[in-house]
Amino acid sequence: MKPAPFEYFCPDSIDQALDLLSEHGDEARILAGGQSLVPAMNFRIQQPAVLIDINRVPDLDYILEEENVLRIGAMTRERQLEFSDLLSQQAPLLHESVPFIAHPQIRNRGTIGGSLVNADPAAELPALMLALNARLKVRNNSQERWIEAPEFFIGMFTTALEADEILLEIALPVMAERTGWSFMEVAPRSGDYALMGVAALVTMGEDGKCEGAKLVYLNAGDGPLEAKEAANILLGEKISDDLIQSAAEHGSEHEITPFGNVHASPEFQRHLAQVLTKKTLTQAVRRAEERKQ
Amino acid sequence: MTRLRSVAITVNNQEYKREVEPRMLLSDFLRHELGLTGTHVGCEHGVCGACSILFDGESARSCLMFAVQADGHAIRTVEGLSADEDHLHPIQQAFWEAHGLQCGFCTPGILMSLIPFLEKNLDPTEEEIRHALSGNLCRCTGYQHIVDAVKLAAERMR
Numbered sequence: 001m002k003p004a005p006f007e008y009f010c011p012d013s014i015d016q017a018l019d020l021l022s023e024h025g026d027e028a029r030i031l032a033g034g035q036s037l038v039p040a041m042n043f044r045i046q047q048p049a050v051l052i053d054i055n056r057v058p059d060l061d062y063i064l065e066e067e068n069v070l071r072i073g074a075m076t077r078e079r080q081l082e083f084s085d086l087l088s089q090q091a092p093l094l095h096e097s098v099p100f101i102a103h104p105q106i107r108n109r110g111t112i113g114g115s116l117v118n119a120d121p122a123a124e125l126p127a128l129m130l131a132l133n134a135r136l137k138v139r140n141n142s143q144e145r146w147i148e149a150p151e152f153f154i155g156m157f158t159t160a161l162e163a164d165e166i167l168l169e170i171a172l173p174v175m176a177e178r179t180g181w182s183f184m185e186v187a188p189r190s191g192d193y194a195l196m197g198v199a200a201l202v203t204m205g206e207d208g209k210c211e212g213a214k215l216v217y218l219n220a221g222d223g224p225l226e227a228k229e230a231a232n233i234l235l236g237e238k239i240s241d242d243l244i245q246s247a248a249e250h251g252s253e254h255e256i257t258p259f260g261n262v263h264a265s266p267e268f269q270r271h272l273a274q275v276l277t278k279k280t281l282t283q284a285v286r287r288a289e290e291r292k293q
Numbered sequence: 294m295t296r297l298r299s300v301a302i303t304v305n306n307q308e309y310k311r312e313v314e315p316r317m318l319l320s321d322f323l324r325h326e327l328g329l330t331g332t333h334v335g336c337e338h339g340v341c342g343a344c345s346i347l348f349d350g351e352s353a354r355s356c357l358m359f360a361v362q363a364d365g366h367a368i369r370t371v372e373g374l375s376a377d378e379d380h381l382h383p384i385q386q387a388f389w390e391a392h393g394l395q396c397g398f399c400t401p402g403i404l405m406s407l408i409p410f411l412e413k414n415l416d417p418t419e420e421e422i423r424h425a426l427s428g429n430l431c432r433c434t435g436y437q438h439i440v441d442a443v444k445l446a447a448e449r450m451r
Binding site for chain 2: 001002003004005006007008010031034035038039041042043051053055079099102103104105106108109189190191
């Protein structure tokens, strides 16, 4: 249970980090919070020849609001998200979900950028990025580009990030008016990876009909999965328990592909998905209606 | 073997300078380089919480960090809790009195997790206490006496 030897670099600027990454390419891994990478290295599942530690690169941890967009630096610790007043007001879905991520000791070190780049299908933050229409700013040593969340997550532990690129920032629109949110998951123990998790956002019109809905599942397939058809069932309708039931059945039966694990069969995961969809949609609709008044 | 790196790490208010391999975990640095074996190593992949220490005042898993990352930072371990050899820290005292431990393997990690928790909140509810303890596994106590000990410590520290 000791990591294999590696060459260690600790750049103090992002340009230096990008040059190192460009030089070492696939051989190198970026060390952010290290809460997934270091255990994988302890098990020797990961044996990077080069480790580029960006913990001493300044100005990569911030939570700002500019023109109705929240900008979050990639090295912002999960604990900073948890205690951010700005997020609690402008992105309550994200704020409320963070305590589900592992434990306080892990959240003190773990970063938003690290979790997104790791792209664990059972992790909370990738699913939340999909639910929140996030855009991700990445850079190599010659150019910068933005990637939309659905294009960023391309598979299990796989993202659209190139070997010479570093994720720098996450941009989220602030939550729209008349919108309610909910996040729920079921885990064997508090802080364990969830067997199933659901993020829901619902926007209710002045006329009492649903104007927008979003449902995203975690640990339901290769990566975070958005259930667009289930959400469409709600659009333009007055929300009833029967309608929520239909959306929950459709999403859990047709739009997820859970693999099952030692704690839960795929059937049980689908059952959880259905129950959690009902609960999250109900809570999101209630909150949307409260915010309308 | 990769090149050794010099580190200067403050542990329990004392600065230590050592040459270490980059792959040396902070938990191993504390135990093997400094002889501070109060920090226990259980699972070595971040699940059990036995190796929890304070990194710049906040709890962290020392098995999920490299010693080189702690260069220039301040670490606090269970050895740094009590003021002197004759007096336990109020949290330690409460664990003793409320039977908050049996074998004691998980205890240092639990104590170090509780320090920042009680610094922020000296009137925690049982639910908050259990959430604060959720990152530390104990196989002896069933947690009930640990929760009692935290309540007792909080009461005395108020």
